Structures are given as structure tokens and as C-alpha cells.
Amino acid sequence: MRTILLAIAIAACIGGNFAIAQDGGLGSFERVKAKTFDKEKFVFPDDVRGTELNIIFLSMGVDRESGEAQQLELLDWHDALAERGLFSDAVMPYHFPVLAGVPFFVKGMIAGAMAETYEGRVPLDQAGLLFIKDLDEFAASAGLVADGQATIVIATADATPLQFFKG
Numbered sequence: 001m002r003t004i005l006l007a008i009a010i011a012a013c014i015g016g017n018f019a020i021a022q023d024g025g026l027g028s029f030e031r032v033k034a035k036t037f038d039k040e041k042f043v044f045p046d047d048v049r050g051t052e053l054n055i056i057f058l059s060m061g062v063d064r065e066s067g068e069a070q071q072l073e074l075l076d077w078h079d080a081l082a083e084r085g086l087f088s089d090a091v092m093p094y095h096f097p098v099l100a101g102v103p104f105f106v107k108g109m110i111a112g113a114m115a116e117t118y119e120g121r122v123p124l125d126q127a128g129l130l131f132i133k134d135l136d137e138f139a140a141s142a143g144l145v146a147d148g149q150a151t152i153v154i155a156t157a158d159a160t161p162l163q164f165f166k167g
Helices: 002-014 064-083 104-118 135-141
Strands: 020-023 032-035 041-044 053-059 091-100 130-132 151-156 161-166
Touching: 032 130, 053 064, 064 091, 064 104, 064 151, 091 104, 091 135, 130 135
Parallel strands: 053 091, 091 130
Antiparallel strands: 020 161, 032 041, 053 151, 151 161
């Protein structure tokens, strides 16, 4: 795990971002039924499947502009970590923009537009939208804060949060 944390810190420095690592005292993720961008059913966090660790890229924008900026930052982090050969069956990356209070009739349009951003950069079965009711509650359940910053969570094989990076 030390290698993974070091790789994330290096990628953050190269990308010009400052990473804040938080260790311990984290909770557990709220369970959310979703669909991945390849349109398959996915239950977050139950269906994450890294055999050792999962790296969960969360965009928890407090508004549309914030969410889009975080999404691009997280894709850059993903690219930097992929270049270092970090991802495998043991260490799986997952991307989940988290959106609160979205009316049901626009969810499909949003998902379609966002899938295009991920296509070719992230396996579409490892990315999708999490539509939730309350952003602050979702973040707090895992010991996180929805503060407008991109968030990377290192989680166990069963998706228990171990450590997070923001920036």
C-alpha cells in the first residue's frame, strides 16, 4: 500500500496539485444503486472488485462548475497513475461523479453526456454516476467532506475507506 500512496503523491506533485492525505477515522460508504457508463447495474460500494485495494475517484461538486473541474482533475490523476502501471486486478480504479438532488427525468441525459468524457480514458464498467439525495450526508458517511475539491479514496477490497487525498 505504501507504493500506491507514494505513486498518488508523485502524480499529484507532477500534476501541480497539492494532495492532503487523511488517515484513520474514516467511516463507510453509503450504499447507492447505480449504472455504470456501459449501462450495467452497479451497487456502490458493494460491486467494487479490486482483490487488494480500490482507488475511488470521487467528484463531489457543490455546483456544476466545481463538479466538472474535479472530474477533469481526477481524470488527469488517473492518467498519471496509469502511466506508472499502478492499476491491475489487485488495484482497481473507479470513477464516480456524485450528484445530489437531480430530477429523474434528466438523469439519462446527464449520464450520456458524462460517459463521453470517460470513454477511451477509463473502462466504462468502472465509472458511473451516483445520484444521491444529500451530498453532505454521503460524504460524511465515509468520513469525507464535500468541499469542492477532487477526492481520491484508497479503499480495501471490500471498499472500506482507508485513506483519502484531496486537492
